[in-house]
């Protein structure tokens with residue numbers, strides 16, 4: 519923490535500009551050794567035009583941003599050198615900084631310093647990384663909301679509530695004569711615990727949305743050969759990606775394609791048609807289809823309007839998770855021969871020739887995922903497993919406290935559970951942390967962040 523670190527913060531490749539970042543006590547002194555302008559007497563948050571010099575040789579013409587502690591990303595003296603993009607120049611400047619006393623930063627080390635120096639909390643730091651890797655609009659909005667502390671506020675509020683209960687208990691135990699304080703009756707305590715547990719459960723439930731937004735949704739297209747699965751994939755992603763023929767068994771391997779809907783990535787997975795087959799390659803494909811259906815978030819089961827539904831199709835459908843299932847009857851342009859008497863699920867008809875009904879299919883997917891309600895500008899969901907695990911643990915502890923209360927256990931037992939819940943929630947924002955955990959989190963960051 520005491521040394522001065524440096525790294526290339528932009529991605530290394532051909533580009534107009536690259537940024538090399540330096541942070542630490544010696545940042546200004548080190549840059550002074552390679553920059554044509556002395557920064558020592560310059561004001562904070564100013565930009566300086568000059569040259570990077572190595573042994574009287576001009577290396578590059580640059581703009582240097584000087585940001586003095588503490589109002590910087592890391593809270594330390596920070597300098598950002600805007601140099602010409604390209605691998606050679608950028609690396610040369612980095613090399614000069616290292617030769618003059620800076621150390622190459624580890625991945626995520628700038629953000630780690632921001633955390634260790636108390637400028638951001640752990641949850642916000644993790645969200646910085648989410649922001650960097652966000653691939654869709656919704657993922658970006660979620661990440662920036664969390665960087666901005668919306669989720670932190672929720673967690674802090676819950677912790678405050680727990681502290682309040684704890685202090686009420688203490689007052690009641692230590693100063694029973696203090697009659698102005700609300701007496702913590704079992705009833706009141708129970709009510710508070712229930713409220714907290716409800717909010718924690720809501721947080722965990724919301725995490726599902728966080729995952730949807732961050733990682734996207736996998737939608738498996740399943741059905742018998744030749745019902746039009748590959749044609750549907752091609753239509754949805756607007757690309758001739760999967761081979762379409764009238765020969766049953768054309769698709770053998772998995773073909774994938776993505777679109778974004780409401781800012782969420784939908785990844786469609788076209789599979790081999792499920793049927794009994796002696797062809798070894800096709801058989802492997804069929805087995806793969808089944809396992810993909812199992813792991814998908816949504817299963818788009820495709821039937822053929824122009825054929826009677828088969829026993830096999832009914833059987834496969836019967837084994838699929840109903841909550842994930844969307845039934846699409848394709849080839850609605852052809853004569854209707856299918857009878858769907860016993861299927862209770864809502865069914866969508868359409869075809870890929872006149873493209874009728876395919877909009878309804880997308881609407882149905884949106885509805886099934888509740889995309890309209892989960893994606894909004896104020897959303898803040900837990901979105902990583904570390905955070906979710908801790909909320910679950912906190913909830914467990916609160917539930918234990920409730921149980922102990924019911925069994926009329928001594929109040930100390932309840933206090934212990936409450937303290938545990940408070941600590942678990944604290945770990946989410948990094949109020950209590952282990953070095954190893956922190957190292958682990960930041961090592962997943964990219965260099966220069």
Ligand SMILES: Nc1nc2c(ncn2[C@@H]2O[C@H](COP(=O)(O)OP(=O)(O)O)[C@@H](O)[C@H]2O)c(=O)[nH]1
Nearest residue numbers: 744745746747748749762763764849869870871
């Ligand atoms: N009439 C009609 N034919 C279709 C429709 N969708 C696909 N097909 C045809 O059905 C055959 C099989 O399509 P394909 O997408 O390869 O089916 P898959 O085996 O389920 O992937 C091809 O000849 C397609 O042109 C449709 O909606 N209506």
Ligand SMILES: [Mg+2]
Nearest residue numbers: 747748768769
């Ligand atoms: Mg196919």
